[in-house]
Amino acid sequence: MKAVVLGGTSGMGREVARQLVERGDAVCLLGRDVEELARSAADLEIHHPRREHGGYATCDLEHPEGFATALDRADAALGGFDTVIVTAAMFASQAALEADVELARRLVTVNFANTVVFCEHARALLLARGGGRLVVFSSVAGDRGRKPVAIYGASKAGLSAYLEALDHKFHAAGLAVTCVKPGFVRTEITAGLPPPPFAGEPRRVAAQVVRALDRRSPVVYVPRAWALVMLVIRWLPRFVMRRIEL
Amino acid sequence: MGHVVDTREAAPQIGPTRYGGEAMSSPNTLEGWGRISVPGREVLSSDLEKLTRGARLSRGLGRSYGDSSLPAFADDKIAGTRLADRILGFDPDTGVLRVEAGISLAELNRVFLPRGWFVPVSPGTKYVTVGGMVASDVHGKNHHRDGCFGAHVRQLRMRLASDDLVSCSPTEAPDLFYATIGGMGLLGHILQVELTMRRIASPWVLMESERVANIDEFLVGLDRAAAGSPMTMGWIDCLSRGRQLGRGLLMAGDWAPAEQAGATRPRAPIELSLPIVLPNWALNPWSARAFNALIFRTQLRRRVVRRVGPDPFFYPLDAILHWNRAYGSRGMTQYQCVIPRAAGAPAVRELLELLAELGCASPLCVIKDCGPQGKGMLSFPMEGTSVAVDIAASPDIQRVIDRLNEFVIAAGGRIYLTKDRFTRAEHFRAMEPRLEGFLAVREKWDPDHRLRSAQSVRLFGDRP
Numbered sequence: 001m002k003a004v005v006l007g008g009t010s011g012m013g014r015e016v017a018r019q020l021v022e023r024g025d026a027v028c029l030l031g032r033d034v035e036e037l038a039r040s041a042a043d044l045e046i047h048h049p050r051r052e053h054g055g056y057a058t059c060d061l062e063h064p065e066g067f068a069t070a071l072d073r074a075d076a077a078l079g080g081f082d083t084v085i086v087t088a089a090m091f092a093s094q095a096a097l098e099a100d101v102e103l104a105r106r107l108v109t110v111n112f113a114n115t116v117v118f119c120e121h122a123r124a125l126l127l128a129r130g131g132g133r134l135v136v137f138s139s140v141a142g143d144r145g146r147k148p149v150a151i152y153g154a155s156k157a158g159l160s161a162y163l164e165a166l167d168h169k170f171h172a173a174g175l176a177v178t179c180v181k182p183g184f185v186r187t188e189i190t191a192g193l194p195p196p197p198f199a200g201e202p203r204r205v206a207a208q209v210v211r212a213l214d215r216r217s218p219v220v221y222v223p224r225a226w227a228l229v230m231l232v233i234r235w236l237p238r239f240v241m242r243r244i245e246l
Numbered sequence: 247m248g249h250v251v252d253t254r255e256a257a258p259q260i261g262p263t264r265y266g267g268e269a270m271s272s273p274n275t276l277e278g279w280g281r282i283s284v285p286g287r288e289v290l291s292s293d294l295e296k297l298t299r300g301a302r303l304s305r306g307l308g309r310s311y312g313d314s315s316l317p318a319f320a321d322d323k324i325a326g327t328r329l330a331d332r333i334l335g336f337d338p339d340t341g342v343l344r345v346e347a348g349i350s351l352a353e354l355n356r357v358f359l360p361r362g363w364f365v366p367v368s369p370g371t372k373y374v375t376v377g378g379m380v381a382s383d384v385h386g387k388n389h390h391r392d393g394c395f396g397a398h399v400r401q402l403r404m405r406l407a408s409d410d411l412v413s414c415s416p417t418e419a420p421d422l423f424y425a426t427i428g429g430m431g432l433l434g435h436i437l438q439v440e441l442t443m444r445r446i447a448s449p450w451v452l453m454e455s456e457r458v459a460n461i462d463e464f465l466v467g468l469d470r471a472a473a474g475s476p477m478t479m480g481w482i483d484c485l486s487r488g489r490q491l492g493r494g495l496l497m498a499g500d501w502a503p504a505e506q507a508g509a510t511r512p513r514a515p516i517e518l519s520l521p522i523v524l525p526n527w528a529l530n531p532w533s534a535r536a537f538n539a540l541i542f543r544t545q546l547r548r549r550v551v552r553r554v555g556p557d558p559f560f561y562p563l564d565a566i567l568h569w570n571r572a573y574g575s576r577g578m579t580q581y582q583c584v585i586p587r588a589a590g591a592p593a594v595r596e597l598l599e600l601l602a603e604l605g606c607a608s609p610l611c612v613i614k615d616c617g618p619q620g621k622g623m624l625s626f627p628m629e630g631t632s633v634a635v636d637i638a639a640s641p642d643i644q645r646v647i648d649r650l651n652e653f654v655i656a657a658g659g660r661i662y663l664t665k666d667r668f669t670r671a672e673h674f675r676a677m678e679p680r681l682e683g684f685l686a687v688r689e690k691w692d693p694d695h696r697l698r699s700a701q702s703v704r705l706f707g708d709r710p
Contacts, residue, residue, distance in 0.1 A: 010292045011329075036293075043332035047357055186290055187329065202329070 001025040002078040006059055006118065007088030009040040011187035012137065015206035016085060021048050028054030028074040054078040061088050061110045064117045071121055082132040084122040086115060089137060097151045104151050111155035116162050123166065123175065131174020135213050136163055140181045140221065143230045147245055167218045176216035180209055183226030279311045280667060281570050282577035282639055284700055286317035288326035294346060298405040298435035301325040303699050306348060306375030310382060311580045312667030313700035314430045318708060325435060327377055334438065341443040342400065347377030347436045359556060360511065363443040366398035372561050377436040382664040383428030383625040387477035390617040394627060396427030397620055403438035407692035425687040428622030430663050432688060432697050448507030451559040453499040454551045461492025461598055465591045465631065468615045471498040483538040484601050484611040484635055485531065492598050495545060499559055512555025519567040526574035529608060529638060537609045573638050580665040581650055582634035584616055584627060589657040594631050600653055601635060606646050611635040623684040626662040644668055663701065674705050
């Protein structure tokens with residue numbers, strides 16, 4: 001497999017990239033900071049000195065004008081990729097987003113509009129070569145409008161809906177779309193938040209993601225217990241949702 | 247009946263910490279390996295430069311037993327480094343390795359053992375971060391030959407209390423460098439570590455295990471083994487008395503030469519986990535004695551030579567994850583001290599007698615001869631004999647530790663801060679003539695004592 005990982009320098013993306021390289025896949029990292037990219041690429045090469053490596057290229061979800069170039073560079077470095085993985089996103093607490101509408105605009109743009117644009121580039125490239133895999137990290141926060149994640153959740157709800165439709169539309173054409181819905185995973189995004197029950201560690205969660213990618217699952221909740229949690233939350237009546245701080 | 251007066255001497259309640267009682271891990275408490283928790287929370291990130299800005303202390307995998315990785319105050323920002331785990335550079339010609347501070351020894355072993363490289367010094371667990379290994383200046387079975395981990399560190403990248411980023415080494419800012427090595431994270435946050443790895447002939451260890459009848463034989467045996475083997479240590483039964491005092495197993499090892507190792511690789515060890523916290527009564531003098539007798543008798547012959555993998559040799563206790571839960575909800579501490587060679591064998595014997603008399607010792611006391619003192623300003627080992635014993639945090643733990651510390655002071659020895667939770671400031675001062683020098687360097691780099699831990703509050707009197 002030849003995979004591009006947008007967001008592969010940190011958090012879940014770093015672990016997914018590592019596990020792919022570990023089993024012999026070639027990976028090209030995309031990210032904002034060129035020094036961080038160089039450090040992460042070195043890490044992968046030292047872990048597996050005899051493997052084929054895809055290097056890195058800069059790509060910032062805040063700058064959609066660079067998406068096509070970044071994907072072209074990754075394509076050249078890998079000699080044609082067949083898998084695109086997006087773990088990059090923005091997170092901010094509801095309080096911070098309510099206090100700063102500019103931050104809210106940026107977050108919704110990055111997580112929804114720009115991520116969709118990136119996926120559209122990737123989808124076109126993959127379909128042109130007969131299909132492939134597109135794995136995108138959304139969130140359980142998109143499953144139901146909830147008080148503590150009103151804005152962040154809305155950006156992810158839009159993304160989840162887009163990914164679902166992509167699967168419906170292009171499944172027959174050979175494009176396998178996987179929408180990953182992480183619950184709580186202990187990474188920098190959740191740093192400082194009190195971890196709830198079923199909080200996941202990046203390494204185990206990444207292993208689940210790689211399995212879902214191989215099986216071409218359209219939706220995967222990680223850690224798996226969150227599927228059940230969200231099932232309950234989706235069915236809670238409105239008068240309950242109005243009262244609780246969930 | 248009138249009110250009951252508790253006449254036991256109350257253990258001093260220092261800072262906001264609490265011990266005894268319940269030691270449940272919850273999102274709002276942090277605990278060391280001794281499972282005695284304090285209020286506080288760690289912030290995790292793989293970006294150490296960002297994470298450590300404004301942080302009061304860095305913390306790796308929480309394997310130090312006591313309070314050295316715990317917050318001084320519940321609101322202090324504690325930087326959890328374990329997600330910063332990248333390897334930044336490795337030169338297979340020289341063995342020079344550069345890593346981020348949060349990478350674990352387990353990961354380094356997984357990557358480098360199959361390639362014929364090993365860390366120059368390894369502690370008794372692989373679930374530690376490299377940053378923690380520097381801050382504790384860990385020692386291992388090869389201390390008599392190779393010194394501590396810090397002796398093999400070439401450079402550190404640090405964030406200081408002033409928020410500046412600096413590099414230090416034996417030649418650049420050497421005072422900062424040597425105060426950081428063994429400095430319990432109080433001089434600055436360690437971001438990156440450059441060290442020299444060691445070439446090994448094979449991933450196998452030839453281990454010789456010898457049954458020893460008592461402590462006097464043990465000390466002679468350790469000396470003899472040290473002359474012939476690069477790695478030595480011993481397990482002693484601290485609960486046996488009289489002529490059997492200090493009986494145990496003496497282990498000596500060396501990396502197997504390639505021609506004896508064969509083509510096979512050591513298998514990954516089976517890891518069991520202690521899934522629940524045992525009740526406090528589970529580990530008591532009787533069960534501990536039975537356990538020790540069992541360990542002592544499982545080796546039937548006096549001398550056994552075996553080829554083993556690095557895991558059973560270096561990390562026998564890692565085979566049971568969460569083994570610290572065996573001590574129950576009260577938690578535990580480890581008492582590790584070194585008795586200088588000048589005090590001689592009688593002092594070690596007296597220490598064991600004192601441990602037996604205090605009746606607190608639990609299974610598997612570890613004994614090791616140390617080589618000369620290193621350059622780390624507060625680094626633990628000195629030429630002599632190190633003894634480490636786990637002790638349940640029973641209500642009279644403070645009295646027990648005080649008695650042991652008074653003995654160690656009289657013998658001219660000292661304790662290991664990484665294991666410590668109960669030592670009094672005046673006792674530490676009495677056993678540590680190097681403390682003034684260390685504090686002077688700390689004063690230079692962090693005059694406001696911005697970096698602090700529960701331990702630095704207890705031992706150095708840091709205040710808000």
